[in-house]
Amino acid sequence: MIDRPTAPWWTSAVVYQVYPRSFADSTGDGIGDLVGITSRLDHLQRLGVDVVWLSPIYLSPQADNGYDISDYQAVDPVFGTLEDFDRLLAQVHERGMRLVMDLVVNHTSDEHPWFVESRSGKDNPKRDWYWWRPAREPFTAGEPGAEPTNWESFFSGPTWTLDETTGEYYLHLFDRKQPDLNWENPEVRAAVHEMMRWWLDRGVDGFRMDVINFISKHPELRDGPTTGTGGLGNGFAQFATGPRVHEFLQEMRREVFAGRTGNFLTVGEMPGVTWEDARLFTDPARGEVDMVFQFEHVSLDHGPGGKFDPKPLDLRDLKASLGRWQTALGETGWNSLYWNNHDQPRVVSRFGDGSRESATALATVLHLHRGTPYVYQGEELGMTNAPFAGVDDLRDVESLNHFHRAVEAGQDPEAVLTALRAMGRDNARTPVQWTADHEAGFTDGTPWIAVNPNHTWLNAAAQYDDPHSVFHHYRRLIELRHTRPVVAVGDFTMLLADHPHVYAFERRLDDVRLLVVANLHGTEQTVDLAPEWAGATAVLSNTAGHDVDASRAILQPWAALVLELTGGQS
Structure with a gap:
C-alpha cells in the first residue's frame, strides 16, 4: 500500500490533457498548434494542474487525427516545428509543470518508412515488423471471406487489408492506414525504445501509452466469435492483454527508464483491462507502468449494440464499478481517474444535465477518489456536447x-x-471556448470543426472572475489534493452503495476523515448520516442547496458537499 512518507509525486498530482488540434490556433488556419498551446499555459497554471499531457503532435497523414504516425521524431507542420515544441516544453517546466507525450506504438501510419519498406516485398528485412498473412484457404486473395481472421476493426469493417504489391493482407485493429506493429520482433521493440529515449533526452517527463495492452497478440491469430456485423467477429481475446504484454512493458521500463534521474510518469491506456490485470501492471515491484486507463466505468451506458446504442446510466452500477477499482488497487497499484478524454463524449452532457451544478458535482465525486485525476481540455469550464x-x-x-x-x-x-x-x-474535439468572441477566441480563421454555439456564455473569460464558476470549483478540488494528504493517499470506503441517486464515500487517513456526498440527480434527495458528521466542518460545496443536521443531509439537485472531521472533533 502507498503511504504518505513514500508516496510518489503523482499521487498528489493532477494531469491536464491537451488535444492540440482543438486547443488554441496561433496562425489562423483553423487548427490548433504548439504556439497556441504555449500562449494559453497561464490558464493551466492558474488552474493548478501539475502535468500537461499532449495528444500526438508527430508527423502524420491525419487519417485518425494524429494517432497514425509517419515519423515519431518530427513535429507535423500543422502543429508547428520541433523548435516550437522545445519552447513549449521550456515554458511548461518554467511554470513548475511536467509534460507527458502520447506514445502510439501499437501501430504506425501506412506512410511510415518502416511500413513502406515492409510492404515493398516479402523478402524485405522489415517485412516481419508488421503482421502479414496470406489469404485464408481455400479463398483467393481479394475474395469476400479471404481475410486471415474474421476480426472486426474498431473503426468498422475487417481488420485486414489486402496489399496488391505482395498479394498478402496486413493487420490493422483500427483504420486501414494504421497497420499494427509486430512486437514479437525484437528489432521493433529496440526501435521503439530508441525513440522513447530520444524524447526523454529532449526533456519530456513521461508517456501516456495508447492501447498499450494490444502490443502482444496471440501469434496463432484465431477467429473470434461472430458478432453479426457482416459476418465479422470479435477478436478481442486474441489481441488484448496478450501472453507477452507484461514482458514487453518490463523490458521497456528497463531499456528506457533504468538509470535515469527524474520524476517520470507512465500511464497505459488499456481497453478491456480488468482490475486483476491492473494490479499486475501497476504493482511498483514489477516495473511496468505507474497507472492504467481502464474503460469499465465509461462502458456502463453502452447498450446491446455497443457505444452507439446508448442506455441511461444506473448510478448504482457506476458506484459498484468505481468502488471495485478503489478496493482492488487500494493495497497494490494505483488508479487513474477520468470522466473525459479525446475519445469520450462530454461528461456534463453524458452523466449530467449540462448545468454548472452537474459539472461540479461530477467533478467533486471523481477528484476525491483515490487515484490521479485527469482533466480533459474544456472540462474545467463545463463544456458540453455539441449540437x-x-x-x-x-x-x-x-x-x-x-x-x-x-x-x-x-x-x-x-x-x-x-x-x-x-x-x-x-463531442470532445470541438474547440476550447476561451471567450464569447468570434470562434470562441480559438482562431481568427475557420475552425477545422465547428465551435459549440454556447461559447457566447460558456467560456473561460466569463469564469475567471466568478468564484462560483466551474473553473474555480476545479481549482479548489485540485488544491484539496495538493494540500490534504487524506485526498491523495487516504483509505476509501463507499457508502450508500444501493442509493439510486446519491454518490457518497468516506476518505480516512490517521485522524482525518472526509465525507463526500453528492446528489447526481435532478430532484431533491435526503440521506441519513452518522451522527458525528453533524459537527463536521464544510470543506467544499458546489451550491447553497444543502442542509445538514444531526441525522441527515438534504441535497438539492446536483448538490455536492465535502465535510471534514479531524482529531477529537465530533
Missing part, C-alpha cells in the same frame, strides 16, 4: 464509418445521428 446538425458536421473517422455502414445496413439515418450526437468522439 451537430448532420453528418457533414462530423469529422471523426470512427463516427463517419459507423454512420455510413449503419445506413447501408438499413438503419434510420436520423436515429444513427442521434446516437452519434450523444456518444461520438467529435
